[in-house]
Amino acid sequence: MNAPLATKNPSLALQRRQPSASSSWIGVGLGLAEVILLGSAIQSYRSRRGRTRGTALVIGAAALGGVMAARARRRSGSPGGIRVAKSITINRSASEVYEYWRDLRHLPAFIGYLESVTVDHGESTWRAKGPAGVTLEWRAEVTADESDERLAWRSMPGASIPNRGEVRFAHAAGDRGTQLSVELFYAPPGGPLGAAFARLLGELPALQLESDLRRLKQILETGEVLHSDASIHAGSHPARPASQKFAGKVGS
Amino acid sequence: MKATCWMGKRDVRVETVPDPQILNARDAIVRVTSTAICGSDLHLYNGFIPSMESGDVLGHEFMGEVMEVGPGVTNLKPGDRVVVPFPIACGNCAACLRGTTSLCENSNPNAVLAEKLWGHSPCGIFGYSHLLGGFAGGQAEYVRVPFADVGPLKVPAHLSDEQVLFLSDIFPTGYMGAEMCDIEPGEVVAVWGAGPVGQLAAASARLLGAERVIVIDRYPYRLQMALEKAGATDVINYEQLDVYEALQELTGGRGPDSCIDAVGLESHAHGAMYALDRTKQALMLEPDRPLALRQAIRCCANGGVVAISGVYGGFIDNFPIGAVVNRSLTLRSGQCHAHRYMKPLLARIERGEIDPSFIITHQLPLSEAPRGYELFHKKLDGCEKVVLKAA
Numbered sequence: 001m002n003a004p005l006a007t008k009n010p011s012l013a014l015q016r017r018q019p020s021a022s023s024s025w026i027g028v029g030l031g032l033a034e035v036i037l038l039g040s041a042i043q044s045y046r047s048r049r050g051r052t053r054g055t056a057l058v059i060g061a062a063a064l065g066g067v068m069a070a071r072a073r074r075r076s077g078s079p080g081g082i083r084v085a086k087s088i089t090i091n092r093s094a095s096e097v098y099e100y101w102r103d104l105r106h107l108p109a110f111i112g113y114l115e116s117v118t119v120d121h122g123e124s125t126w127r128a129k130g131p132a133g134v135t136l137e138w139r140a141e142v143t144a145d146e147s148d149e150r151l152a153w154r155s156m157p158g159a160s161i162p163n164r165g166e167v168r169f170a171h172a173a174g175d176r177g178t179q180l181s182v183e184l185f186y187a188p189p190g191g192p193l194g195a196a197f198a199r200l201l202g203e204l205p206a207l208q209l210e211s212d213l214r215r216l217k218q219i220l221e222t223g224e225v226l227h228s229d230a231s232i233h234a235g236s237h238p239a240r241p242a243s244q245k246f247a248g249k250v251g252s
Numbered sequence: 253m254k255a256t257c258w259m260g261k262r263d264v265r266v267e268t269v270p271d272p273q274i275l276n277a278r279d280a281i282v283r284v285t286s287t288a289i290c291g292s293d294l295h296l297y298n299g300f301i302p303s304m305e306s307g308d309v310l311g312h313e314f315m316g317e318v319m320e321v322g323p324g325v326t327n328l329k330p331g332d333r334v335v336v337p338f339p340i341a342c343g344n345c346a347a348c349l350r351g352t353t354s355l356c357e358n359s360n361p362n363a364v365l366a367e368k369l370w371g372h373s374p375c376g377i378f379g380y381s382h383l384l385g386g387f388a389g390g391q392a393e394y395v396r397v398p399f400a401d402v403g404p405l406k407v408p409a410h411l412s413d414e415q416v417l418f419l420s421d422i423f424p425t426g427y428m429g430a431e432m433c434d435i436e437p438g439e440v441v442a443v444w445g446a447g448p449v450g451q452l453a454a455a456s457a458r459l460l461g462a463e464r465v466i467v468i469d470r471y472p473y474r475l476q477m478a479l480e481k482a483g484a485t486d487v488i489n490y491e492q493l494d495v496y497e498a499l500q501e502l503t504g505g506r507g508p509d510s511c512i513d514a515v516g517l518e519s520h521a522h523g524a525m526y527a528l529d530r531t532k533q534a535l536m537l538e539p540d541r542p543l544a545l546r547q548a549i550r551c552c553a554n555g556g557v558v559a560i561s562g563v564y565g566g567f568i569d570n571f572p573i574g575a576v577v578n579r580s581l582t583l584r585s586g587q588c589h590a591h592r593y594m595k596p597l598l599a600r601i602e603r604g605e606i607d608p609s610f611i612i613t614h615q616l617p618l619s620e621a622p623r624g625y626e627l628f629h630k631k632l633d634g635c636e637k638v639v640l641k642a643a
Contacts, residue, residue: 091346207364211364214358214363214364217345218358221344222342222399226358226361226376227276227398228386228387229272229386229388
């Protein structure tokens, strides 16, 4: 994996991104198109267990995913890897956010595709459940641990999908809590495994990560992940949560 | 339970749907006694708000009796009579702590969708599309209320449902519209739209000290209500008068000191611009039709405030930015931060300063919700506000 290491300054990472699509009229149109496709993607995601919705929607979502993945690759500066980066502000102290994240067993509570993370002797085992019952598992080690400031990890050699990640905790000016910046790099292999992984990650990796961080914010600020009503309803219904996994009972 | 479901454009039905359940520790289940159809529900009815799904339960103005609370709710107990504010707000995030609950950062599970459209996400709202969370609404027998430790307001038994129901949305929304105008004694406020929010904005402008309140609409029965019940001093029927000229005359050529747009994205008018906007909207080139807003900006006095209480969802064309910039106008807007207004407005109701029930023209059983939507949409039978009795 040849992607450059995360820049020290999170704001630089942001500046590297593509200019906002909404900065032009064409961009506005694209923005709307993305919303429509995104809605379709979420719908098709939701209905995956049950009835299948229009194939066109799925193709549309997949095409959009392709565009976004291509963008992500351009950002990473590496032809083979995918870089995903997001920031969020959490109204809690850096030490509180850091302590929560540092216990890697908490990650599945807000990271959509993770089923479990177990920790033993400084190494951890990450398990993810994908569609069609595909389970992926890899081991990882912490590569940096700076109290209340930074955590980094990477998969151990031999992982089927080499990946690494880094999270930075910075004081948000104006007593607004903690500015959290996450950067993930993946090097998905070709072949069926890579394809399964792409599905696992979701067609929209950046949005997946953002949803994950919003769930983390909900947990730390309000105590738990907020459910939408239709998680319990079959058929026509108001929205269910982005992932069935979070549609549990109270306290689960 | 029975619930009012959006089945498609102009297709609302009362269906049997599963009863709501406690899903989060801070939830409550409320048995709805009274609920109302909001003007903004008509935007859903008419298909202007994206991300509605067939079967979605409508309704964000409701009150009732607490049936059940989750383990995280200690301030409510079964049997409490409550009014529930339409924005869902956690009370913990920076926006809630500032009192701007309609900007709650944690209450929209589909925030990433809303962010795509608007740049950032507002709060989740009951029964108001998947873009705003996909929460089941309150035009139903029962409703699940998330963050019930923050939103619902207990109301005293001596006040009727009709007197306090509108604390859920339109009274605070109208009041915030007037508050955004920073009314000074002697000032003139013009309100576009004599629907329920316009009436309560006009009444609130009087409560806040406006000398003169001018209401603009095209339905005589609504203008009459504004004069007789809301405290408007003057009304303008835009089908009979040129609004700009009439306002110039009423204000000695200054224009109103502040203007409230209580119309929103489906405004009507005459002339070429209306035809153009309507056509563009039909072709999906311009989601929102801003005729009232354009006119309010044109009419507003130099240095004045234009407050937007009406609902807009997307984009507008031909925005008169030149008038805003060259005449030092201030634009203010926002979904109402209802939580912060509920207690003070309840106090005003208790003191007898206002009784917002004056806007109610129709009371129907929940089972007749589809007729209520039709009456309200088509302005039939003098319809101003429909209250549905669920129990």
